[in-house]
Amino acid sequence: MLSYHEITALTVGGEGPFAFPSIGAALEYVRELRRIGVAQPIAIRLTDDTYTLKSTLRIDSGITGVTIEPAGGKRVTILGGVEITGFEWDTYNGAKCLSAPLPDVCKAEDGGANFTDFYVNGARASFTRYPAEGYFYAEDVENHEGQLFSGSKWFIAAEGDIRDFKNIGRAQISFCHYWIDEHTPLESYDPETRRVTFKYRSRFNIDGGKNTSSGLEYCMENIGEMFANPNEWYADEGKVYYIPRDESITPETIRAFAPTIHKLVDVQGTPDNPVRNIRFRDIDFAVTRGEYGSLGNGNVSSSGSDTIYYASDAQAVSNADGSVTFKYAANCSLESCTLKNFGVHGIVIDLGCKNIRVDSCDLYDGGAGGVKIIGGGVGSPETDHTHDNVVDNCTILHCGKRYFAACGVLLIHTYNNTVSHNEIGHLYYTGVSVGWIWGYSPNISRDNLITKNHIHHLGGGLLSDMGGVYLLGMQPGTVVSNNIIHDVKSKHYGGWALYTDEGSSFMTLENNICYNTSDNSYHQHYGSMNTVRNNIFAFSDGQMLRVSRTEPHLSIIFEGNIVYSAGVPMYDISRQQIGQKTVSACRNLYFDCTKDAPVMRDFGENKLTLDDFKAAGLEDGSIIADPLFKDAANYDFTLAENSPAAQIGFKPIDTSDVGARR
DSSP states (O other): OOGEEEEGGGEESSSSSEEEEHHHHHHHHHHHHHTTOOSEEEEEEEEEEEEEEOEEEEEEOOOOOOEEETTOOOOOOEEEEEEEEEEEEEEEETTEEEEEOOGGGGGGGSBBBBOSSOTTEEEBBBBBBEEESSSSEEEEHHHHHHSSTTTOEEEEETTSSSOOTTTTGGGGEEETTEEEEEEEEEEEEEETTEEEEEEBSSSSSSBBBBSSTTTTTEEEEEEEEGGTTTTTTTEEEEEEEEEOOOOOOOTTTTOOEOOEEEEEEEEEEBBBBBBEEEEEEEEEEEEOOOOOOOOOOTTTTSSSSBOOBSOOOOSSSOOOOOEEEESSEOOOOOSEEEEEEESEEEEOTTTTTSEEEESOOOOEEEEEOSEEEEOOTHHHHHHHOSSSSSEESSSEEEEEEEEEOOEEEEEOOOOOOEEEEEEEEEEEEEEHHHHHHHHOOOOOOOOOOOOOOOEEEEESSSSEEEEEEEOSSSSSTTTESSOOEEEEOOOOSSSSEEEEEEEEEEEEESOEEEEEESSSSSSEESOOOOEEOOEEEESSOSSSSSESSSSSOOEEESOEEEEEEEESSEEEHHHHHHHOOOEEEEEEEEEEEESOOOOOOOOOOEOOOOHHHTTSSESSSSOOOOEEEEEEETTEEOOOTTEEEEETTTOOOOOOOOOOOO
16 A cells, blocks of 8 residues: 555545545545645546535645646536426426426425526526516616716516516516626515515616616516526426427437536635635536625625615626635646536635636636636735736637626736637627726736637627726726727727726836727727727727826827727717827828818818828828728728728737637
């Protein structure tokens, strides 16, 4: 038998002196080895195809230097739910469907389900929806103060909108406004007054009226009488009912899972003793719960006894947890792993983390965002700082399935991180969000690098105020470079490719290709001394470039860019901004493919030209010319050898290695 100091690998499953019945048991053995001074790296090799967790796998500071990976080069799945079996053909609400008895661990006391996420053959099933299409509008709401944070606890439904549904207490109210989506179970409904009371107060004002970014337009979900459409599910009287999304799903082929836990893995040390050197390789993490009520700022009721929940976070589902989390950890990684069918965020890198690497992972079908990195803010102890983490060579696709306002990668109070070579797409909000200080207050975020990512198909027309890359606050040294960003579509306003929001300052945005946005290619709300250079901006529905607040200082240095319009003006800036020269522009190439000379700024009867901009001292050395793209109509922005872009010193952008390298 090997001595303790010769042990390099343990197995989970199988036989032998170093075989263990569970991952947790193997980790506890590592803890004992570390306690007696055995320090060599140890691999825990998983021999089974699937491991179903009944509780979160927790790794603390007593467990270090471990790689968890499959045995024999195969893939292994770690599940946070149970498989529901025994399906047969059935009928519910007049719809032909499959049904199966709910296992006891999944039953609610009222005969429904105690879970709200249901996964069938690798994909998320849908809630029923009322109305089936479109939205309802409130007749009245509780709060008429009109401020952003003046939320409501109830509203009055219009007559005839809400029917006498059988299990209305199981329903959820969902609505999108501003840049968030809000979701709350019903606390009560009074048919006489038509008052609908939320279980969770709305985070933002809902008194804006029909067809406004602040108004309440809502639907109800999880209504049994609406069970009618492919891929919908509903639970009642101890059974789960499901309408197959296609003919391939039958009683013989269906594999359905209900989540039982919120988190699969929690790697958490302490500020004084972080967890070190934990690696996960070639593992598929799947199936976690997605129920989430926002605690907001940790507010409690006046009695101090009851926590107040809200129907949403104020932005980006920022307070929600993940399925795999790190806190007070260093030199850890997930490599070539998959996270799918997860409830809220996929991976959270929390307080006091450094050198955490998410490498070559695939994240999809998530309830909220892909990766959240969050550290302590200004004034926090250094042990709470989170920095030098990497998200590289990953795909983050088709997330935000339940909480639309989630980001592909969200960085809050963190520095020296790299987000590179990822494909981030088919989300309903921002691709990469960096920073969490509004305005010019001190900011711990700095020196973050967002480079060579392919970011595409964001928004979907559901939310407003989003960007392919969203930046916030003063962040010296932060660079956004060599990304391809396209197809960003907002609902009411704000579908931007590059978005420097409130107080964004001292950042560089260069060598990016941005096209097909529902508003501007580049928007700066307000900020100072940002350098925007050598980018290609094309095909915006709004003006190509926008600065939306006038401030008495230089906001943007805009140089060496190609701006390619299809009939819209180049700038949306005020006369005051022109007069104060808050934008310093030089050596840019402007072209409008619909007319001979582009309009630089349209003030109605007064349409400014490039010569007008030069005369005002806003432009120097810029030209109007066709850049001679290879095929702009099909978004090939390769420059011809004789492109006049050479006259402004434009350097061709190499896109050959943008996105995930697989």
